[in-house]
Amino acid sequence: MTEKIGLIGLGAMGLGMAQSLRRKGYSVHVCDVRTEAAQAFAAVGGVACATPAAVAEHCEIVVSVVVNAAQTEQLLFGENGAAAAMRRGSVFVMCSTVDPNWSIAMEKRLADMGLLYIDAPISGGAAKAASGEMTMMSAGSPAAYAKAGAALDAMAAKVYKLGDAAGPGSKVKIINQLLAGVHIAAAAEAMALGLREGVAADALYEVITHSAGNSWMFENRMAHVLAGDYTPLSAVDIFVKDLGLVLDTARASKFPLPLSATAHQMFMQASSAGHGREDDSAVIKIFPGIDLPAAK
Structure with missing residues (x-):
């Protein structure tokens, strides 16, 4: 059976x-x-x-x-x-x-x-x-x-x-989400700086993904940015929630998480600007004065 x-x-x-x-x-x-x-x-x-x-x-x-x-x-x-x-x-x-x-x-x-x-x-x-x-x-x-x-x-x-x-399963997942959220936020910041400085987005992506600064999140999420496709596979609001859980867990034991707190604020800013249901790579939209690649 x-x-x-x-x-x-x-x-x-x-x-x-x-x-x-x-x-x-x-x-x-x-x-x-x-x-x-x-x-x-x-x-x-x-x-x-x-x-x-x-x-x-x-x-x-x-x-x-x-x-x-x-x-x-x-x-x-x-x-x-x-x-x-x-x-x-x-x-x-x-x-x-x-x-x-x-x-x-x-x-x-x-x-x-x-x-x-x-x-x-x-x-x-x-x-x-x-x-x-x-x-x-x-x-x-x-x-x-x-x-x-x-x-x-x-x-x-x-x-x-x-x-x-x-308990342990959820604790390890919380730590994974700390890294995932910080990596996406850092990837968005790096790509935004490149765009602001006039670097070709495709060239920047090619170099970084073959250099020491690469991360799985940069390679995966910045591909969404290059395609101009913010269809949510994992949404901005997921990281508003998950990084919030990370910070709540650490707060209970008075443990400092400065990078997590900054990344959480970035996702919060993106959500409050109306991007909460877009792909989490849309956190790049919080940066001023940049022209993002158009949808292909």
Whole structure:
């Protein structure tokens, strides 16, 4: 019998993860607030469900790939939520970037209902999610891994097991987001300076991507700027949220993060200027006096 697995949230990452699971032979039951997204996945071999509860009724492993903690709580405990419909011993896999303390508390809340939990934030982008090559930073009990471990391996090339209880996965993801946000902000600043100084954008990109100053974020995100394409793969507002979580985590232990704070303000400025739903590379639009490449 084909093993059933549920996935809630068919955004850029979630859709790719659902495709990876289906490729590995799982019967993938999906749900999304956009009904058309679930129906489109059903048209290529998945199973569309109208509510999180309907997913949970069919599946002993439910993977959540939504934006934040509030959306996760809603899909679990809101109207037609998954938690009440999950059978005891089922596993909830939480893939969002959240406050580590929230994740720790959620593990306990679900344990009180007889449910297992894996704290499993993800990284790698839409392309790696679709190819099954993304990274998962996970933490959970041995019992949870015993039940869901194969499914995690089907979705990610690297599944890091960072602890036997929730928390470490989200803490490592927070640190990853610190670097990602700072690198995007720095890449935008560098490209903006080049444009201001009259350097040809294509030439600057070519040189930097073959020099010591390069970063994965410069190479990836400044390609969006060169194309004049700010279609959101990861939006400005995602880094408003994620760098906010970084700063909240550090503030609790009175730990200084000057670069993170500056990058957060840059994303905040871009969002307040109306670019919040654009690709996070749109943070370059905060710099005055530059002519950005037009859409190709």
